[in-house]
Amino acid sequence: MKFVATPSRSVAFFRALARRLSPALFGALSLLAVSAAAARAQGVLVAPPGVFIDHRARSGSVELYNPGTQTVEVSISTIFGYPVTDSTGQVTLFTSDHPDSTQPSAAGWLQAYPRRLTLRPRERQTVRILGRPPQTLADGEYWSRLVITAKGATLPVTASADSAGISIGLSMEVRTVVAVLYRKGRLNTGVALSDVHTALSRGGDSLYVRTRLERQGNAAFIGVLHVALERPGESGVGARLAQGSLPLAVYYDLSPRVAIPVVQVAPGAYTLRVWVDTDREDVARELILPSKMVRDSATVVIPPRP
Amino acid sequence: MLLATLATLMVPAHAHAQGGRKLDIQPQHDLLFGTVIAGVPARTPPVDGARAGQFALTGPNRSTVELVFSLPATMVSASGATMPLTFGASDAGVSATGAITDQVSFDPRLPYTTSLSKTGRLTVFLGGMVTPSASQRAGGYTATVTLTVAVTSL
Numbered sequence: 147m148k149f150v151a152t153p154s155r156s157v158a159f160f161r162a163l164a165r166r167l168s169p170a171l172f173g174a175l176s177l178l179a180v181s182a183a184a185a186r187a188q189g190v191l192v193a194p195p196g197v198f199i200d201h202r203a204r205s206g207s208v209e210l211y212n213p214g215t216q217t218v219e220v221s222i223s224t225i226f227g228y229p230v231t232d233s234t235g236q237v238t239l240f241t242s243d244h245p246d247s248t249q250p251s252a253a254g255w256l257q258a259y260p261r262r263l264t265l266r267p268r269e270r271q272t273v274r275i276l277g278r279p280p281q282t283l284a285d286g287e288y289w290s291r292l293v294i295t296a297k298g299a300t301l302p303v304t305a306s307a308d309s310a311g312i313s314i315g316l317s318m319e320v321r322t323v324v325a326v327l328y329r330k331g332r333l334n335t336g337v338a339l340s341d342v343h344t345a346l347s348r349g350g351d352s353l354y355v356r357t358r359l360e361r362q363g364n365a366a367f368i369g370v371l372h373v374a375l376e377r378p379g380e381s382g383v384g385a386r387l388a389q390g391s392l393p394l395a396v397y398y399d400l401s402p403r404v405a406i407p408v409v410q411v412a413p414g415a416y417t418l419r420v421w422v423d424t425d426r427e428d429v430a431r432e433l434i435l436p437s438k439m440v441r442d443s444a445t446v447v448i449p450p451r452p
Numbered sequence: 453m454l455l456a457t458l459a460t461l462m463v464p465a466h467a468h469a470q471g472g473r474k475l476d477i478q479p480q481h482d483l484l485f486g487t488v489i490a491g492v493p494a495r496t497p498p499v500d501g502a503r504a505g506q507f508a509l510t511g512p513n514r515s516t517v518e519l520v521f522s523l524p525a526t527m528v529s530a531s532g533a534t535m536p537l538t539f540g541a542s543d544a545g546v547s548a549t550g551a552i553t554d555q556v557s558f559d560p561r562l563p564y565t566t567s568l569s570k571t572g573r574l575t576v577f578l579g580g581m582v583t584p585s586a587s588q589r590a591g592g593y594t595a596t597v598t599l600t601v602a603v604t605s606l
Contacts, residue, residue, distance in 0.1 A: 189476065189477040189479060190476075191476040192474065192475045193473060193475070194473045194474065195473060195511060195512060195515070195606060196603070196606035213476070213478065214478065227602075229604040229605070236565040237565055237604040237605070238518050238563060239602040293600075311590055312529075312535075312584070312588065312590050312591060312593060314485060314582070314592075314595075316482060316505075316527075316596075316597060317594060317595065317596040317597070318483070318597050318598070318599070319596055319597070319598040319599070320477045320479065320507070320599055320600075320601070321598060321599070321600040321601070322475055322477055322600075323600060323601065323602035323603065324475065324603050324606070325606040391514065392514070393512070393515060393605040394516070394605055395604075395605060395606050427512060427513060428473045428511075428512030428513075428515065428605075428606070429606070
């Protein structure tokens with residue numbers, strides 16, 4: 147036996163049912179209305195996804211905007227972290243609550259103002275990120291992540307003193323984690339590219355390209371890894387049969403994986419070109435530290451498919 | 453007017469330069485469970501368009517992000533009664549097109565790295581299961597699901 151009830155109807159439904167049935171029978175049926183009294187969760191828009199702070203200004207900002215129809219409570223904290231790659235080439239975020247003294251962490255001396263705020267619907271607010279570094283801070287780049295937690299309104303769980311049923315309020319929170327880079331003095335960066343190797347996916351429809359990227363200089367390298375499969379003996383856009391790209395930031399080193407579709411590529415030998423440049427759409431050009439493009443190539447054989 | 457001008461001056465120049473670059477994560481749909489029978493688990497798969505939880509992500513094109521769910525094991529009522537809430541290995545999915553039928557499945561209990569689409573979009577879906585006992589006490593049960601989205605391309 148199954149009863150279907152919408153959240154707004156469930157309590158009334160079970161009250162009516164209880165009136166018709168004896169309490170004992172009602173209890174014996176043990177019917178539970180699990181309704182969705184959840185409040186609609188809310189997120190906030192964060193801009194930009196990366197904050198760059200110059201030591202001379204010692205402050206930056208992020209803008210928060212609530213595009214929703216409910217008030218959102220926002221809290222902001224900092225944590226030390228940077229991207230790394232796992233054994234499969236996926237880029238993940240390494241974080242540490244207690245980085246050791248050799249780590250260039252800014253998390254301990256960056257503070258957000260305000261750290262807690264309430265955003266009403268369609269409201270925006272600028273949050274300032276202030277640096278209070280130690281007096282002896284050496285030239286270099288210092289890293290942190292800003293954790294922005296958005297919480298919707300308190301759940302209106304109304305059930306159920308009348309023992310008519312059960313309601314569930316699944317509260318949903320959203321956390322957004324963005325980068326903060328604090329820069330002091332003369333900085334330079336670059337990337338070394340090595341160990342290009344490939345593997346075909348199990349079905350043979352994708353080519354996985356991995357390479358090792360090692361940061362040079364004293365600041366994170368922010369750029370894009372490009373891979374392209376070209377006809378042998380040819381080069382340029384017209385020779386490309388398949389290509390892919392991955393925006394990335396190399397704080398120490400990465401071994402990322404890029405998948406490119408080769409299902410339309412006929413069996414044979416091809417030239418794989420790999421290059422890294424700083425052509426990022428999501429970071430203002432003046433914030434990108436200049437760096438030379440690096441490139442490599444390899445021969446790849448696409449075998450006949452079974 | 454003067455205050456507005458001062459406020460503008462106080463915002464660093466690079467904040468304006470990055471104004472078009474944003475990261476937005478909006479829950480589109482709550483994770484819902486319909487009516488269940490006592491002692492009978494109720495599962496919502498991530499491909500259930502009417503009940504699966506949905507989050508819409510918008511950000512820089514092709515950005516890589518790491519998704520981490522914090523998932524409660526139980527829901528608790530005001531009287532302290534609990535009800536198990538579980539998530540399986542295929543209870544989450546992502547779609548670059550936003551179509552619920554176009555999901556790449558993943559385990560919401562583990563961190564998952566993916567990329568936004570060429571147009572900077574991604575939809576995340578979440579399912580799950582509640583397991584009321586045969587003698588489950590009536591009342592309002594609550595729990596919090598948290599989705600953390602970390603930019604890993606910066």
